Amino acid sequence: MQPREVQAVFAARCALRGLPAIRRANDRTVRRIALPLLRAILSSGVAGTCPTPEVIRSAASDAAASHVLYATDYDAAAISNVDGDPASVFLTPLWPGGAFPKKLAREYKKLRAFWQKDASVWDFWQKWYEDMLAGRPVDWDFLRQVLLLPDEDWKRGPAHVARLIEKLRAKRDLQGNIKDLEQDLTGTTSSRLGLGGNNPPEPLDRDSQLPAGLLIVWAPLQELKEEAEKQAPDPARLRKATDALILALAEIGKWCGRKLDRATDKAID
Incomplete structure (x- = not known):
């Protein structure tokens, strides 16, 4: 047994x-x-790729609602070649x-039309x-994260779930941008001052505006x-920290501009 x-x-x-076969039903039923x-389908997929206890509990209750319409030897062959990573099967196109x-292609066209009719609700799916x-x-x-939204939220319907998914997506994007900025600042500091790590750098020259600028960047960034x-x-x-960070970055930009002006002056002397 697998x-x-x-x-x-x-x-x-x-x-x-x-899935496209659901379009054989009328719009109200769909x-x-x-x-x-x-x-339910998402539950099975996540349970196969992120089998944490909370995901397994969710899948155990929801995946039963997913009517497995038919299986193919195509997946059986792909799964038999899995080497410790079931998620890799999802990197294979669904159909050979x-x-x-042909029959499902027509149903899929209808399903896409259903989704696109109310794109703000069904775009994620x-x-x-x-x-x-x-x-x-x-x-x-x-x-x-989407799967583990509370049951009470799922019961409130697709429009409500869509709004929550958009909030999750915005939070993920914000965290990604913060991480990128943190890495950029760390890399810039390391190359410019010969320092590494995540701590604000100590001043290495008489230009006191450099450490002050970096310090005011790191504080709102961490907040x-x-x-x-x-x-x-x-x-x-979030807004307060973002506004403070924007102001701090503007100050860093001014400092960089003055440094560049002085470097340019020396180059053309």
Whole structure:
């Protein structure tokens, strides 16, 4: 018997193939069943790639709702070649050759039209399905966060879930930008001053504006980072730290400009 994670991946792939068949139902029925079905399929996929205890509990209750419409030897062969990483199976296109069977192709066209009719609600799910369809890499940690939204939120319907997913996405993007800026500042400091690490540098010359500028950058940056990592960040605190960071970066820019002017003057003397 295959490990639980591999079984979950297999179930998710089978269900993803059959998903377009829901368009055989009328719009009213699709609106009622689409979100629970998508959540169930996502549960299987995340359980196969991020098998934490909380994910396994969620999948155990939700994946049963996912009707596995049929399986293929295509996945069986791919899964048999998995070497400790079930997620790699998702990097294989959903259909051999990348093309839907004719009947399902018609249903998929109808499903896309349904999603696009209310794009603000279904955009996340359409993009996720298209990534699965093409075998493109996805952010499984972010998908885990989506899956672990509280049950009471899922029960409030697709529009509510879409708003929460957008908040999760904004938080992820903010954390990514903070990390990039932190790395840029650390790298700039290291190369310019011969220092490393995450601590603000000590002044190495008589230009006192350099350390002062760097210090006022690091303080709001760390405040912004700490607030963004909270379960429910305070928008007012985020805005305050962001505004302070923008001002600090402007000061650094002025310092760099003066340094460049002096370097230019020396070069043309």
